[in-house]
Amino acid sequence: MPRFAANLTMMYNEHAFLERFAACARDGFRAVEYLFPYEHPAAEIRSRLDGNGLVQALFNAPPGDWAAGERGLASLPGREDEFRRSVETALGYARTIGNDKLHVMAGLIGADGERARHHETYLRNLAWAAEAARGDGIQILIEPINQRDMPGYFLSRQDEGQAICREVGAPNLRVQFDCYHCQIVEGDVAMKLKRDIAGIGHIQIAGVPERHEPDLGELNYPYLFDVIDALGYNGWIGCEYRPKAATSDGLGWLRPYLQAAQ
Template sequence: MPLKFAANLSFLYQEIPFLDRFEAAASDGFKGVEYLFPYEFEAAEIKKRLDDYGLTQALFNVAAGDFNNGERGLSSLTGREAEFLASLDQAIEYATELGCTRLHVMAGLRDTTVAEETQLAVYRNNLRKAAAVCEKSGITALIEPINTRDMPGYFLSNASMAAALIEEINHPNLRLQFDIYHVQRTDGDIIRQYQKLAPIIRHIQIANPPNRFEPDNGEINYPYIFDLLAAEGYDGWIGCEYKPSSSTRETLGWAREFLGAT
């Protein structure tokens, strides 16, 4: 099955303004885009770029609190439940306008002022609510384990914890965002992890350790992984959430066979 790659516009094409990155991605052959947050722009502005350049909005994040000052999500934070639900409503409004069916719900950092089990209970309850709310709009809420070397203190730090929560909540609109870069740094054994978790994976992201560069610049053998994903019939988007080691276009050699660009 042909693989589908989405340009992450928060990481790629940073040499040009954000709204110009849609055209750049389409020119390089991408059919989908993702990014961290759209909220500083009107949804209509982004929708026009998607329509103008024939792009699918693959994914973005629910607002994560005061991101610029270090917050990394609200869904596990005690006392922030109402703020989380308001941010979820905002994200669903944007997703509906943009035709996006996947939202990443960031967990937030470990709050050491409360017991871990207390924070986990808040997180579990908010994820149940998020899945139910998203279901009404035909959207899937995704959770993503993030390694704590890149994001110290992140509450959802490994794939086993994410899988256990998804199994426990048992809602079809709560699924896993499988970031190969984070899985490699946290657990390793990428192929076994993918095959074990494939039934609940609805989005994949890629970058190459140790520097989080493009897929052909680092320690992971991505051609092998891409062949396996195609052979096993993965039909979701693969988000290119990497830090280009030079200009974005110069780092797309690995992608030519997939994007059809020259």
């Protein structure tokens, strides 16, 4: 039976961020994820989780200057010290909030960027992050992201993500498998899940191509949820989509799963 986490960066934007925890709990969610928690004290977020019976599934390490267009630091040569500080900040939050998964974004590479140099930087930084997180029992995640939504992002394909994890060789490094990104870049989502499930640390969903609710668009999510169950995945599935209208009004797709879990 799939277990779903509400992505509070994209969902429940009708409410202020700290009010989204209660809103999603009222709708039946039992876990949350989001991009970044750093505008709020970790203790305040933990209070919202505990007060609403929610589990924190994951969040991202600081990505550099997001407002200026940066999308992560992990592959950026010359930014290693900043990357390490970002991971240390994220681990401090995770120790309080209680999640055991942390996504570190790779960053952008320009058209004239030296891909080999970015690759080596990525490997070194991921090895450092995995070792830094290991003592806390935290898994480091990397995510292939499509070039339409994030042009220039260093990592786009599932096989590349799995290969990087093998190169690093850390037992707590896994791929964050977003079905939305995979469908846009590669398609054949069910077969990618079957091929890579041993190296997948977290799964996310959204409708394709508009990134609305998962019952809208070209992917057959009920089928994919059956595949995921059959593969033995028991982690959270993050709902990282932009509701077409009010969030609660678009949750008809979720209600059968909540009823079956009762």
